[in-house]
Amino acid sequence: MKNKIQFSISTRPILAILLSPLLAFSVDVPSAIQSNEVSEIQSPTNQSIVNSSALIDGEAKLVGDSESDFDSFLLGDWGHFRSTLIDNGFEFELGYIGELSYPLVGGVQRELALLGQLAIVANFDLGSKLDLSGWKINTVTHWDHGDSPGEIVGDRLVSSNLDSADAFKLYEAYVSKSFGERFELKAGLRDLNAEFYATDSSAVFRNSDFGIGASLSQTGENGPSIFPTTALALTSRFDSEDHYYFQSGIFNAVAGKPGESGTYVNTDFRDGYLMIWETGFQHEESTNLKKLAVGYWTYTKTLSPIAESGSDIINNGVYLLLDSTIHQNLRGFTRFGWANPLANELAASLDLGLNLSEPFSGRKNDVVGLAWRWRLRPMPVNHSA
Numbered sequence: 001m002k003n004k005i006q007f008s009i010s011t012r013p014i015l016a017i018l019l020s021p022l023l024a025f026s027v028d029v030p031s032a033i034q035s036n037e038v039s040e041i042q043s044p045t046n047q048s049i050v051n052s053s054a055l056i057d058g059e060a061k062l063v064g065d066s067e068s069d070f071d072s073f074l075l076g077d078w079g080h081f082r083s084t085l086i087d088n089g090f091e092f093e094l095g096y097i098g099e100l101s102y103p104l105v106g107g108v109q110r111e112l113a114l115l116g117q118l119a120i121v122a123n124f125d126l127g128s129k130l131d132l133s134g135w136k137i138n139t140v141t142h143w144d145h146g147d148s149p150g151e152i153v154g155d156r157l158v159s160s161n162l163d164s165a166d167a168f169k170l171y172e173a174y175v176s177k178s179f180g181e182r183f184e185l186k187a188g189l190r191d192l193n194a195e196f197y198a199t200d201s202s203a204v205f206r207n208s209d210f211g212i213g214a215s216l217s218q219t220g221e222n223g224p225s226i227f228p229t230t231a232l233a234l235t236s237r238f239d240s241e242d243h244y245y246f247q248s249g250i251f252n253a254v255a256g257k258p259g260e261s262g263t264y265v266n267t268d269f270r271d272g273y274l275m276i277w278e279t280g281f282q283h284e285e286s287t288n289l290k291k292l293a294v295g296y297w298t299y300t301k302t303l304s305p306i307a308e309s310g311s312d313i314i315n316n317g318v319y320l321l322l323d324s325t326i327h328q329n330l331r332g333f334t335r336f337g338w339a340n341p342l343a344n345e346l347a348a349s350l351d352l353g354l355n356l357s358e359p360f361s362g363r364k365n366d367v368v369g370l371a372w373r374w375r376l377r378p379m380p381v382n383h384s385a
Contacts, residue, residue: 070082070083087128088128088129089124089125089126089127089128089129090122090123090124090125091121091122091123091124091125092120092121092122092123093119093120093121094118094119094120094121095118095119095121096116096117096118096119097116097117097119097162098114098115098116099113099114099115099116099146099149099160099162099206100112100113100114101113101114101115101149101152101153101159101160103152103153106153107152107153107154108151108152108153108154109151109152111147111152112147113146113147113148113149113151113152114146114147115144115145115146115147115148115149115160115162115163116144116145116146116162117142117143117144117145117162118142118143119140119141119142119143119171120139120140120141120142121138121139121140122138122139122141123136123137123138123139124136124137124138134177134178134179135175135176135177136175136176136177136178137174137175138172138173138174138175138176138186138188139170139172139173140170140171140172140173140191141168141169141170141171142167142168142169142171142228143167143168144162144164144165144166144167144168144169144228145166146162146166148163149163150163157208157209157214157217157218157375158208159207159208160206160207160208161206161207161208161211161227162206163208164227164228164261165228165261166261167228167261167262167263168262169261169262169263170189170263171189171191171227171228171230172188172189172190172191172194172230173188173189174186174187174188174189174190174233175187175188181239182238182239182240182241183236183237183238183239184236184237185234185235185236186233186234186235186236187233187234187235188232188233189230189231189232189233189265190225190230190231190232190233190235190249190251191225191226191227191230192212192224192225192226192230192233192249192251192274192276193211193212193226193227195235195237195247195249195278196212196247196249196276196278196295196297197212197213197216197278197295197319197321197335197337198211198212198321199291199321199322199323199333199335200284200290200291200323201290201323201331201332201333201353201355202323202333202335202351202353202371204355204367204369205353205369205371207371207373209349209351209373210351210353210371210373211226211227212224212226213319213335213337213349213351214337214346214349214373214375215317215319215337215338215339215344215346215347215348215349216297216317216319216337216339218339218344218345218346219274219299219315219317219339219344220253220254220255220274220299221253221254221258221271222254222255222256222257222258223255224251224255224274225251225252225255225274226255228261229255229256229264230255230256231251231252231253231254231255231256231266231274232251232252232265232266232267233249233250233251233252234249234250235247235248235249235250236248236249243281243282243283243286244279244280244281245279245280245281245282246277246278246279247277247278247279248275248276248277248278249275249276249277250273250274250275250276251273251274251275251276252266252269252271252273252274253269253271253272253273253274253299253300253301254266254268254271271301272299272300272301273299273300274297274298274299274300275297275298275299275300276295276296276297276298277295277296277297278293278294278295278296279293279294279295280292280293280294280321281293286325287325288324288325289323289324289325290323290324290325290331291321291322291323291324292321292322292323292324293320293321294318294319294320294321295318295319295320295321296316296317296318297316297317297318297319298314298315298316298317299314299315299316302314303315303343305342305343306342306343306344306345306378307342310342313340313342313343314340314343315339315340315343315344316339316340317337317338317339317340317344318337318338319335319336319337319338320334320335320336320337321333321334321335322334322335326354329356329357329358329359330354330355330356331354331355331356331357332352332353332354332355333351333352333353334350334351334352335349335350335351335352336348336349336350336351337349337350341378342378344378345377345378346375346376346377347376347377347378348375348376349373349374349375349376350373350374350375351371351372351373351374352371352372352373353369353370353371353372354369354370354371355367355368355369355370356368356369
């Protein structure tokens with residue numbers, strides 16, 4: 001087993017320089033119990049990482065009316081041009097995230113890693129000009145570039161949310177249809193983690209484990225349909241008036257093409273599907289409980305067990321999510337995931353974290369966070385007679 005503690009200090013000003021807005025310090029701390037240890041570092045296990053990120057023009061929310069406040073956009077309203085586009089059903093957002101990492105202790109190499117991502121989000125409401133109420137076309141395009149912190153650190157589970165091969169690609173492209181305010185369908189190229197296995201309070205941390213849990217992210221021939229490669233999918237969501245919800249999704253089991261870093265839409269479904277369901281309570285405006293949910297996922301195609309003996313098995317798992325306000329600006333999360341130990345290197349994952357927003361008066365976008373993770377590897381299976 002291995003514990004990991006990550007400290008994070010985040011601020012997202014409208015105009016930020018690359019090195020100042022987010023500082024994250026992470027330290028791998030080996031557990032006193034060495035049995036079933038999951039080796040996440042290929043060279044010395046103790047490491048420290050310093051990284052920084054910036055988001056430019058990405059704090060503003062995509063809105064649907066020209067009365068919106070554009071002060072939070074770097075480029076403003078473009079002389080009312082931006083609000084005019086919104087009035088005609090077109091919404092867009094341009095964002096950039098940069099990250100600087102350097103292994104202070106341990107690691108494979110003692111080098112500086114600089115990487116970044118330019119994201120272009122564009123949505124078109126077909127109901128604004130056409131008689132197609134509730135229909136939208138949504139696209140997300142990425143330019144991922146820079147060094148790989150993982151190669152320098154020698155991590156096994158990706159240490160940075162931005163770590164990927166250099167590529168300019170269409171990341172998401174899907175059509176959505178809302179039926180009133182309670183039910184919505186989406187079909188196309190989708191990021192599973194945009195809706196499933198997600199907690200808002202863990203998003204401040206740059207380590208990938210606090211995006212989607214490791215119990216699910218480890219699966220799939222080319223990973224599940226998450227960054228950096230997505231797959232064709234059909235998802236649905238129902239929200240009740242009292243903030244309970246149920247959502248489901250079916251994704252191509254193979255995202256993109258293994259070894260291909262650019263845009264590749266896999267239309268071959270011979271390897272089956274990844275199916276996922278999640279239900280619970282979600283209310284961001286609540287003063288206490290923000291989210292409490294349970295999810296289940298499964299691949300439809302069987303595979304050989306990792307012990308390389310025995311009958312073919314189904315790769316499946318469950319997860320639990322808790323995101324809540326603890327006291328005023330202090331918020332915490334708990335996430336537990338389990339995956340079939342016969343099919344996966346990790347059998348369970350547990351993520352805990354706290355973040356404090358506005359730690360300094362007048363700095364409402366600043367966040368200070370502390371997170372911890374735990375991983376369990378399955379016990380070896382003895383098939384001897």
